[in-house]
Every structure is written in structure tokens, then in C-alpha cells.
Amino acid sequence: MSYTEEVYERVVAQNPGEPEFHQAVKEVLDSLKVVIDKNEEEYRKLSILERLVEPERIISFKVPWIDDNGTVQVNKGYRVQFNSAIGPYKGGLRFHPSVNQGILKFLGFEQTFKNSLTGLPIGGGKGGSNFDPKGKSDREVMAFCQSFMTELCKYIGADTDVPAGDIGVGGREIGYLFGQYKRIRGLYEGVLTGKGLSFGGSLIRTEATGYGVVYMLNEIAKAHNDSVEGKTIVVTGSGNVAIYAVEKATQLGAKVVAMNDSNGYIYDPNGINLDVVKDIKEVKRGRIKEYADRVEGATYTEGLGIWNIKCDIYLPCATQNELGLDGAKTLVANGCKYVVEGANMPTTLDATTYLQENGVLFMPGKAANAGGVATSALEMSQNSMRLSWTREEVDEKLHNIMIDIFHKADDAAKRYGMEDNYVVGANIAGFEKVVDAMKAQGIV
Structure with missing residues (x-):
């Protein structure tokens, strides 16, 4: 049995009844096998993986x-x-x-x-x-x-x-x-991020995760001689991440035709009117079905199934494991070319594998939705320096961070002969920096 398999079995045995944690560990360890195998003796001696999967x-x-x-x-x-x-x-x-x-x-x-x-x-x-x-x-x-x-x-x-x-x-x-x-x-002090602008918050923080998802999508498209402009997009969710992913995608010339919440989904063939969505969700804290009552030509469907709407790009921005194998098969059959995760682990492991095996360019949440935490770190910097950067300054920094993350994941995947496998690339790139720091600091 390989080192990664041993550690995964140990995680399952020591953390019973925690399937989401098991799933996250398995996805990362499977991706890291190509790296671990090259340095297995050193990693075993230092118990790198055992220390990595155990919270401090x-x-x-x-x-x-x-x-x-x-x-x-x-x-x-x-x-x-x-x-x-x-x-x-x-x-x-x-x-x-x-x-x-x-x-x-x-x-x-x-x-x-x-x-x-x-x-x-x-x-x-x-x-x-x-x-x-x-x-x-x-x-x-x-x-x-x-x-x-x-x-x-x-x-x-x-x-x-x-x-x-x-x-x-x-x-x-x-x-x-x-x-x-x-x-x-x-x-x-800057102990929390996402604060109001009057007491230390950062401009763009509200929009950051959603904007970052679309900046990442744009980089993937550019790397494959493609463009977001003119594409049809389905965005799941209707919270903060989804709303600002829709906003940025629309600004870049795409047409977002569907959104959902936990009750059901709306379809608007003319493109989502984001002002109406913001009024429903941000002002009135209502349900997405109200959109169909307010916008002519829009329809509302109760329950699951938003993946049945034909699209070029699918952005899951709601919650973990919302997209399963059946949904992935439907997306592929309908010609979807990109799936970029706005939520944390919204795609099941078997669905992710199916999408990758069928030519869909898939970017995991740990890379694609990092814009939110990146801008939170920028807020921390502003708090430490007692400064407030302009909207344009923060947006430019966010955009550059997302471009850099894409290239880190892309380069790591290519280094190990797995081009376009951004799941492997993101996990390897993230892992290498953390492990270098862990080794430098001794057994802590």
C-alpha cells in the first residue's frame, strides 16, 4: 500500500462520521501521489502527510x-x-x-x-x-x-x-x-475581515470571490485561445459569490441565463437581470422564485436540476457536493466546456473525474474561489498599515493574484506531465509551499 493510501485509511479510521473531510483528504492525497512517490522516504520519516491532515x-x-x-x-x-x-x-x-x-x-x-x-x-x-x-x-x-x-x-x-x-x-x-x-x-485591530468600509473594511471585498472566479475562468479560456465573451453561463446559488460572478461575467460579455437557491432555479433566456436578483436576495432576503414573478419571459422550476439548462460554462457557487455524476453527464451531453468552482468542493469526486475524462476544463474551488480570502488578506494589510486602498487598486491586485494562481496550477500540472489537469496542479502547487514551510520549522 502506498504512503498516501495508508494516510487516507488512517484519516477515515480516526475521523468516523465525517464524509466531507474524508472526501477532501482523498481528493488532495490522490493528486499528490505523483509528488509523494518521488520523495516518499523523506516524507514518511517526517510524517509530513500525517501532520498535514491533522488540525493543529x-x-x-x-x-x-x-x-x-x-x-x-x-x-x-x-x-x-x-x-x-x-x-x-x-x-x-x-x-x-x-x-x-x-x-x-x-x-x-x-x-x-x-x-x-x-x-x-x-x-x-x-x-x-x-x-x-x-x-x-x-x-x-x-x-x-x-x-x-x-x-x-x-x-x-x-x-x-x-x-x-x-x-x-x-x-x-x-x-x-x-x-x-x-x-x-x-x-x-484587523481581527476579522469583511468589515464595513466605515470601520476598516476593504473595497471589492464583497465582490472578490465572485469576481475572482470569473477572472480565473477568463485565464483558462485565454490559455486555450478562447474567450468568455458571447458564452452562455449557468451560475448556481444566489448568494454573494454567485451574484458577483454573474456581474463580472456579464461585464466581460457573457450571458448568464440561470441561478438557483435551495428551493429551485430560475431560467431567463434573455440573460439574468442582476438588479432584480440583488433586490430579492440582498435587500429583501427573499427567495429566488420571486424573480420569475417580476421578470417577463423568466421561469422558475422547483427542486434540483439546474444543470439541465444548456450552457457553455457552468459555475457552481452554492455549497459542497451540489453537482453529482448525473448532473455532470448532462452538462457534457449538452456541450459544456468549462466548470469553474465558486463554492468549496461543490462537485463530487466521481463527477469531477467524469468531467475531466470528457474534455471539460475543470478548475477546483481551492484555486478558483481564492479571490475572497486573497482580498481578505489585502484587508489585513490595509488594517496593519492604517491605510485604505482605492477600488481600482484592490481590483488590480485581486486580478493579478488570480492570474498568478492559474499559472501556478497550470505550471505544476505540466511539470508532472498532466497538462490541463488543474485539480492536480492546484493541489501540488499549494502543497509544495506549505510543506517547505513545515520542514523549515521543525517538528511542530
Whole structure:
């Protein structure tokens, strides 16, 4: 049995009931086999892979808070500090009923490689709670966030661990969290990113992940003598990442015809009217089906199946494992040429393999959606220097980071004779930097 297989079996045995974490580890270790085999003796001696797949620290805590009826509610809170070899832990907080320790370990593990690819000095972490902000009043969200931060503040700091937002954690939640951190610790520092512009936030941060996905898509197309312009695109999700992927793709001359949420999907053959989507999702916090009532010619379909809409490019920007094998087969049959992940691991392993084997150019989330955390790191830099860069400055830095990530993944894939396999390329490029730092710092 190979070293990578041994470590994977150990991960499954020692982390029962955590399928998302198992999946993330398997995808990375399978990709790294070509690298590990060349240096197996050294990596075994130093237990590089065993150290890489084990979080440095996991904090788990209860979060009691009082709802609008005066009833005490209790949620679970977590912070997984996965790897600090190249910088302080960096990664979002997710507030969603599906949150558990296994999902956060998968996200923290992925974040380690994603952050490495940005070229910026940030390690990997992730956190969150099974609290659901949907349907809660602002006062209830504030009460929860203050209780959550009362415990979390003991373990984070500008040079230790810098959380950001993720699913369920937007500007409102970050504001409440930052206010409570400042109140308890007495520090005004860049401990959270995604802050409001009036208290240390960065321009372009809201748009960064979605913009970065399309910048990455554009680089892949250019490398294959193609263009985004004139292409038909399906974007899954209707949150922050999806909205700004649609915005940037439209600016580059593509036509986005479909979006969805957890209830169903909309199809607009004339191209999505993003002003309507923003009003529904960002202003009214409503459901995507309202779009069909407001836009002539648009239709709404309940349930799954957005992949049935014919497209040249598919951008999954919702959540993990949303695109399975059946969906991948439909995309291929309908002539889809590019799948670029805006969410974290939204494509199952068998679907990813099928897409690659059938000529679809596939870029994994750890490379494609790194624009968000890259801009968070730029926010950290601005906070440290007490500066605020212009929108144009931040956008240019983001664009250049995404171009650089593409070339790192592309070059690594070519070095190992696997051209156009960006899954392998991204994993190898991220791994090499982290391991170099781990080896230099000794057994820690």
C-alpha cells in the first residue's frame, strides 16, 4: 500500500462520521501521489502527510443566547485552526444548520491549500455554528453573535487567527462580531475581515470571490485561445459569490441565463437581470422564485436540476457536493466546456473525474474561489498599515493574484506531465509551499 493510501485509511479510521473531510483528504492525497512517490522516504520519516491532515487545534463551545420570546437557545460553536505553517490561521465563519465539526475540518483543510496558492502569508482555518440566521430578527442575530464572540475571542487575534464571513455570515454578522471582540478585548485591530468600509473594511471585498472566479475562468479560456465573451453561463446559488460572478461575467460579455437557491432555479433566456436578483436576495432576503414573478419571459422550476439548462460554462457557487455524476453527464451531453468552482468542493469526486475524462476544463474551488480570502488578506494589510486602498487598486491586485494562481496550477500540472489537469496542479502547487514551510520549522 502506498504512503498516501495508508494516510487516507488512517484519516477515515480516526475521523468516523465525517464524509466531507474524508472526501477532501482523498481528493488532495490522490493528486499528490505523483509528488509523494518521488520523495516518499523523506516524507514518511517526517510524517509530513500525517501532520498535514491533522488540525493543529479544534475549539468547540456552547453558544447560549436569548430569542425575541425571551427563551434561552443553545447552539454549538467551533473554530478549526488547521495549519499555521505560512501565516496566522485565515478562513471564514459559517452559520448554517448543516455545520458540524467534520464539515469545518474539510473546509479548513481545503483553506490551507487555497491560502497557500494566493502567495500571501496566511494559514488555514475555518469555523462557525449550527445557528441559522434566516428568519431571525436583527436583535436575535446580534444576541447570538455577541455570545459566539464572547467565547471565540479567547482564541483569535490579528497575528493569531483572522476569521472572515462564509455562508450565513455577511456584513451584518461581521459587524456584530467585531463590536463584541473590541468590547471584550479592548483592541481595535484587523481581527476579522469583511468589515464595513466605515470601520476598516476593504473595497471589492464583497465582490472578490465572485469576481475572482470569473477572472480565473477568463485565464483558462485565454490559455486555450478562447474567450468568455458571447458564452452562455449557468451560475448556481444566489448568494454573494454567485451574484458577483454573474456581474463580472456579464461585464466581460457573457450571458448568464440561470441561478438557483435551495428551493429551485430560475431560467431567463434573455440573460439574468442582476438588479432584480440583488433586490430579492440582498435587500429583501427573499427567495429566488420571486424573480420569475417580476421578470417577463423568466421561469422558475422547483427542486434540483439546474444543470439541465444548456450552457457553455457552468459555475457552481452554492455549497459542497451540489453537482453529482448525473448532473455532470448532462452538462457534457449538452456541450459544456468549462466548470469553474465558486463554492468549496461543490462537485463530487466521481463527477469531477467524469468531467475531466470528457474534455471539460475543470478548475477546483481551492484555486478558483481564492479571490475572497486573497482580498481578505489585502484587508489585513490595509488594517496593519492604517491605510485604505482605492477600488481600482484592490481590483488590480485581486486580478493579478488570480492570474498568478492559474499559472501556478497550470505550471505544476505540466511539470508532472498532466497538462490541463488543474485539480492536480492546484493541489501540488499549494502543497509544495506549505510543506517547505513545515520542514523549515521543525517538528511542530
